[in-house]
Amino acid sequence: AQKITQTQPGMFVQEKEAVTLDCTYDTSDPSYGLFWYKQPSSGEMIFLIYQGSYDQQNATEGRYSLNFQKARKSANLVISASQLGDSAMYFCAMREGLTTDSWGKFQFGAGTQVVVTP
Amino acid sequence: ETGVTQSPTHLIKTRGQQVTLRCSSQSGHNTVSWYQQALGQGPQFIFQYYREEENGRGNFPPRFSGLQFPNYSSELNVNALELDDSALYLCASSLLGQGAENTIYFGEGSWLTVV
Numbered sequence: 001a002q003k004i005t006q007t008q009p010g011m012f013v014q015e016k017e018a019v020t021l022d023c024t025y026d027t028s029d030p031s032y033g034l035f036w037y038k039q040p041s042s043g044e045m046i047f048l049i050y051q052g053s054y055d056q057q058n059a060t061e062g063r064y065s066l067n068f069q070k071a072r073k074s075a076n077l078v079i080s081a082s083q084l085g086d087s088a089m090y091f092c093a094m095r096e097g098l099t100t101d102s103w104g105k106f107q108f109g110a111g112t113q114v115v116v117t118p
Numbered sequence: 119e120t121g122v123t124q125s126p127t128h129l130i131k132t133r134g135q136q137v138t139l140r141c142s143s144q145s146g147h148n149t150v151s152w153y154q155q156a157l158g159q160g161p162q163f164i165f166q167y168y169r170e171e172e173n174g175r176g177n178f179p180p181r182f183s184g185l186q187f188p189n190y191s192s193e194l195n196v197n198a199l200e201l202d203d204s205a206l207y208l209c210a211s212s213l214l215g216q217g218a219e220n221t222i223y224f225g226e227g228s229w230l231t232v233v
Binding site for chain 1: 120149150151153158159160161162163166168173174176206208210212214215221222223224225226227229
């Protein structure tokens with residue numbers, strides 16, 4: 001069963017506008033972490049933001065914020081004031097548990113392609 | 119820059135051949151994991167190495183194997199290559215136990231084409 005679902009295959013956004021990327025997840029583990037990554041065409045996965053399952057507040061990192069709704073199992077990424085350099089594929093990922101064998105095991109969604117237009 | 123480097127960046131192999139991909143982890147990181155990313159999909163977890171031993175594997179057959187060395191470099195080996203093995207292979211390193219917010223840091227990947 002798919003653990004991470006990203007329903008938007010692609011989005012266009014105008015420069016300086018905000019965009020919200022959807023992510024829903026499925027887990028029965030009470031301890032988990034949610035991550036967003038950006039992948040430009042070069043291939044490298046760039047870490048953007050993290051939200052822990054026990055965190056009370058939504059995470060923010062510069063122009064990135066995470067809208068965490070635990071009961072709905074959603075972790076949407078908001079990019080404010082979009083820039084041309086934000087054009088890339090964006091992936092939502094989850095790590096279940098904090099054991100040694102789960103540490104590097106991330107489950108990724110299918111991604112959302114974002115294109116920022118002038 | 120994540121400090122994780124991979125080689126080679128691109129390679130082409132013939133079906134049935136074997137391939138070795140290499141990764142140099144970020145300094146001080148004790149965990150390395152490997153991912154396969156097919157075109158248009160998200161990365162899929164292959165396996166993880168911690169203290170030179172495999173301690174987690176995804177849904178990949180035994181012909182996918184790996185090694186982690188004392189200097190935290192690692193290898194991914196794939197035997198009997200199949201056309202479906204064509205993908206971007208990503209290596210990621212991290213420091214296990216540093217904190218729940220500690221993410222894994224990816225290299226730029228190795229693009230493998232099997233013909």
